[in-house]
Amino acid sequence: MRLAKPTAEDILTDLTDEQLDGIRRRVRASIQGIEAGKFVEYEGREGLKKLADGVKARGRKLLAREASGK
Numbered sequence: 001m002r003l004a005k006p007t008a009e010d011i012l013t014d015l016t017d018e019q020l021d022g023i024r025r026r027v028r029a030s031i032q033g034i035e036a037g038k039f040v041e042y043e044g045r046e047g048l049k050k051l052a053d054g055v056k057a058r059g060r061k062l063l064a065r066e067a068s069g070k
Helices: 008-013 017-035 044-068
Strands: none
Touching: none
8 A cells, every 4th residue: 555645735734833933944044044145056966976975074973973972
């Protein structure tokens, strides 16, 4: 049996008011950052690779820090 994937409306309905407020704050802050020019553009496959490499490096650093107990 295969169930239908939830719609965006279904997901939003399940969020608490506190969760929705947090999402709204982050969206507004992101929009303000974009308007202030605080963003990075990634072009093509090389740009995507650069983004992915940065995400992986930050994740590895976080995991190493957690493993060392700091």
